[in-house]
Amino acid sequence: xxxxxxxxxxxxxxxxxxxxxxxxxxxxxxxxxxxxxxxxxxxxxxxxxxxxxxxxxxxxxxxxxxxxxxxxxxxxxxxxxxxxxxxxxxxxxxxxxxxxxxxxxxxxxxxxxxxxxxxxxxxxxxxxxxxxxxxxxxxxxxxxxxxxxxxxxxxxxxxxxxxxxxxxxxx
Amino acid sequence: xxxxxxxxxxxxxxxxxxxxxxxxxxxxxxxxxxxxxxxxxxxxxxxxxxxxxxxxxxxxxxxxxxxxxxxxxxxxxxxxxxxxxxxxxxxxxxxxxxxxxxxxxxxxxxxxxxxxxxxxxxxxxxxxxxxxxxxxxxxxxxxxxxxxxxxxxxxxxxxxxxxxxxxxxxxxxxxxxxxxxxxxxxxxxxxxxxxxxxxxxxxxxxxxxxxxxxxxxxxxxxxxxxxxxxxxxxxxxxxxxxxxxxxxxxxxxxxxxxxxxxxxxxxxxxxxxxxxxxxxxxxxxxxxxxxxxxxxxxxxxxxxxxxxxxxxxxxxxxxxxxxxxxxxxxxxxxxxxxxxxxxxxxxxxxxxxxxxxxxxxxxxxxxxxxxxxxxxxxxxxxxxxxxxxxxxxxxxxxxxx
Numbered sequence: 350x351x352x353x354x355x356x357x358x359x360x361x362x363x364x365x366x367x368x369x370x371x372x373x374x375x376x377x378x379x380x381x382x383x384x385x386x387x388x389x390x391x392x393x394x395x396x397x398x399x400x401x402x403x404x405x406x407x408x409x410x411x412x413x414x415x416x417x418x419x420x421x422x423x424x425x426x427x428x429x430x431x432x433x434x435x436x437x438x439x440x441x442x443x444x445x446x447x448x449x450x451x452x453x454x455x456x457x458x459x460x461x462x463x464x465x466x467x468x469x470x471x472x473x474x475x476x477x478x479x480x481x482x483x484x485x486x487x488x489x490x491x492x493x494x495x496x497x498x499x500x501x502x503x504x505x506x507x508x509x510x511x512x513x514x515x516x517x518x519x520x
Numbered sequence: 521x522x523x524x525x526x527x528x529x530x531x532x533x534x535x536x537x538x539x540x541x542x543x544x545x546x547x548x549x550x551x552x553x554x555x556x557x558x559x560x561x562x563x564x565x566x567x568x569x570x571x572x573x574x575x576x577x578x579x580x581x582x583x584x585x586x587x588x589x590x591x592x593x594x595x596x597x598x599x600x601x602x603x604x605x606x607x608x609x610x611x612x613x614x615x616x617x618x619x620x621x622x623x624x625x626x627x628x629x630x631x632x633x634x635x636x637x638x639x640x641x642x643x644x645x646x647x648x649x650x651x652x653x654x655x656x657x658x659x660x661x662x663x664x665x666x667x668x669x670x671x672x673x674x675x676x677x678x679x680x681x682x683x684x685x686x687x688x689x690x691x692x693x694x695x696x697x698x699x700x701x702x703x704x705x706x707x708x709x710x711x712x713x714x715x716x717x718x719x720x721x722x723x724x725x726x727x728x729x730x731x732x733x734x735x736x737x738x739x740x741x742x743x744x745x746x747x748x749x750x751x752x753x754x755x756x757x758x759x760x761x762x763x764x765x766x767x768x769x770x771x772x773x774x775x776x777x778x779x780x781x782x783x784x785x786x787x788x789x790x791x792x793x794x795x796x797x798x799x800x801x802x803x804x805x806x807x808x809x810x811x812x813x814x815x816x817x818x819x820x821x822x823x824x825x826x827x828x829x830x831x832x833x834x835x836x837x838x839x840x841x842x843x844x845x846x847x848x849x850x851x852x853x854x855x856x857x858x859x860x861x862x863x864x865x866x867x868x869x870x871x872x873x874x875x876x877x878x879x880x881x882x883x884x885x886x887x888x889x890x891x892x893x894x895x896x897x898x899x900x901x902x903x904x905x906x907x908x909x910x911x912x913x914x915x916x917x918x919x920x921x
Contacts (some may be wrong), residue, residue, distance in 0.1 A: 358647065359585060359779070359842065365682045366590060366780035374784060377696050378755045385703030389730060390904045392710035396759040399715060432548075 581852035584846045588774045591648050591687045592624040596771050601628050606898075608690055612650060613681035614641035623684075632664035633657070643680060649755055650684075651677035688781065691773040695762045702726070703758075731756050733890060741894035742901065752792060757890040758787060760837065764882035767841060768875070776885070777841030779834065786830035789893045794826065797900040830894050833889060840885050844878045 500506050592695040594606040607624035619638035632646035635653045644654040644663045653663035656678065663674045685693075702722065709723050719727045733754050738746040764779075767886050775781050805822040808815065851871040855864050 357789060358649070358840075359589060361684075362778075362780035362783050363590060363682065365684055366686065366688055366778060367784055368683055369685070369786040370692065370781050373689075373692050374697055374755075374759065374788065376562075377699065377759065378752065380700055381703055381755050382751040385700070385707045385753055389703065389727075390706040390734065390747075390750060392707075392715050393731060393734075393820065396715040 528769045528872060549832050574592050578853070578856045580857055584849040586648075589648060589843050590773070590775055590778060590847045590912065592626070592645065592650075592684055593628075594687050594690060594771075594773075603628060603736075608685050608687065610650070610684040611682075612638070612641075612643065613683065614639060614643070615641045615652075619643070628737055631660075632661075632662040637661055639679075644677075644872060646675055649675070649684050650680045651675055652679070666804055677683060687773045688775045688778055690752050691763065691766055691775050692781070695759070695766060695775070699758055699762060700763075712751060729757075730754060737887070737891050737894045741891065742898040744903070746898075747893075749792070749894065753894055756789075756893060758887050761883065761886035762787070764841060764886060766844065766883060767880055775843055777838055777845060779838045782834040782838045785837070785889070787835040789833060789896060790826070790830040793829075793896045796897060798902075802898040830890075833892055839887055840881055844881055846876065848878075850865045890918075 499509060529540055592610055593608050596604045596606070598604050605628070607622040610619075610621055610623050612619040612626075616639040619636060619641060621636060625636045627647050630645055630648060632644040632651070632653070634644065636643045643654040643661075645651075646662070646664050651664055657663050658666070666673055666675075667676055672843050703726075706723050706726055709720070713720070718724075733749050734746075737749045737757075738753050742749060753803060760776055763775040767774045767776055771792060805826070808818045808822065848871050851867045853872065854867045855861065
């Protein structure tokens with residue numbers, strides 16, 4: 350077959366193919382646009398947005414976590430300070446209580462001691478008084494006995510009187 | 521890595537040299553044996569009757585052109601009456617109304633020898649074109665009037681308005697069905713599996729392509745408001761891609777290498793570009809930023825530019841796809857030109873190389889067509905006068921002063 354002749358037919362668009370291509374292409378455009386591209390593109394877009402959002406929220410979460418961590422540290426530090434404070438207070442309280450107790454017991458002891466001393470003095474005084482009474486009674490009894498024995502005979506009475514008289518100086 | 525590239529460069533250099541040599545040799549051989557027109561027509565007619573040795577030289581260029589052309593039946597293998605092909609419906613708008621019949625009624629005839637009569641109209645097919653038949657056959661039994669003029673044979677019979685479902689139309693229908701099935705099922709997957717799961721199967725192959733078209737082609741060239749054009753760009757991209765790939769299958773049709781197909785697509789691009797052209801786009805064409813003295817030159821250039829852009833799109837895709845197929849046929853044809861089997865390894869090696877290249881070209885041309893479409897739309901809808909980026913620089917310069 351002659352090549353130049355067919356070559357000319359190559360660059361000569363056939364009306365039939367133009368007709369069918371136009372119809373088919375428009376149909377394809379409409380159908381794919383409605384049933385394929387629209388759902389696919391919107392799905393891809395939604396997913397991309399989802400991924401973007403997820404990344405953003407991950408970033409926020411990380412930031413939050415960091416904040417939380419620093420917060421935690423702050424809280425921990427506060428708790429530690431609080432604990433120290435509490436311990437210190439407890440120690441102080443303990444010291445105060447001990448000191449108070451000491452002071453109280455001292456006073457009590459002092460009080461007991463003084464009352465004991467007083468009682469002792471009282472007892473001692475009573476004993477002394479008793480002793481004095483007893484001694485007086487004994488002395489009187491002794492004196493009575495002595496007197497009785499001294500004055501039991503006349504000579505003795507006369508001796509005594511003479512004795513006593515001797516001492517007396519009639520001046 | 522660099523070593524490999526060097527080897528490849530060396531290899532491709534040799535390849536180019538050898539390839540050029542073959543082209544020159546085959547051309548001279550063909551030139552020596554080119555028969556006269558009458559002989560050729562005669563040879564055509566009598567091919568099948570003659571034994572193998574008696575046939576004239578094989579006209580590889582005719583076979584190649586036939587290979588890339590549209591046809592009324594889907595030819596698989598074999599020659600003439602022994603060929604195995606699927607008949608396709610023929611739809612004609614004749615003088616007496618529409619005619620519908622199957623291409624098998626022509627009985628494999630492509631030389632104007634078999635008449636099909638419908639509604640009182642008599643049709644013959646010559647070179648895959650359908651004409652009104654003559655009343656009487658010529659000396660070779662053809663019902664067409666052939667006139668040869670300066671090596672060119674032409675049929676002077678009136679042509680019929682042909683709306684047949686040709687091989688290309690059939691493949692287009694198949695590709696459209698494939699695309700519809702493919703992408704609606706992908707869309708269903710999104711609906712079924714939700715958007716939180718990772719893409720699977722088909723979805724994982726096509727999603728990056730879709731995202732590439734949306735982000736790199738549409739957003740990259742159109743910028744703000746590109747979403748509106750993404751469905752058109754996606755349709756164009758996948759329509760071209762699928763048919764490029766179909767065209768590479770040996771029995772596939774060369775739809776994207778057919779000028780009618782690329783014409784429709786580029787006209788579609790032209791329409792989309794111009795109906796979306798904003799005030800700046802039109803003022804750039806009819807009120808260019810130039811001294812009024814050169815307006816008479818500039819305005820016609822800009823107006824012609826409206827047509828040349830889609831015209832370039834049309835020719836680029838057509839020529840690239842057709843050229844690839846012709847090269848492969850020519851390389852295989854070398855075996856028949858030299859009439860020796862020893863050339864076969866060379867032919868096969870080069871054909872394989874071109875085939876691999878065509879795999880790249882199939883994607884590349886789909887990308888280029890879509891990218892340029894986006895670029896044209898982008899320049900038509902740009903906010904600034906003319907091309908956005910250029911004017912941004914201008915404004916910066918002005919602001920700087």
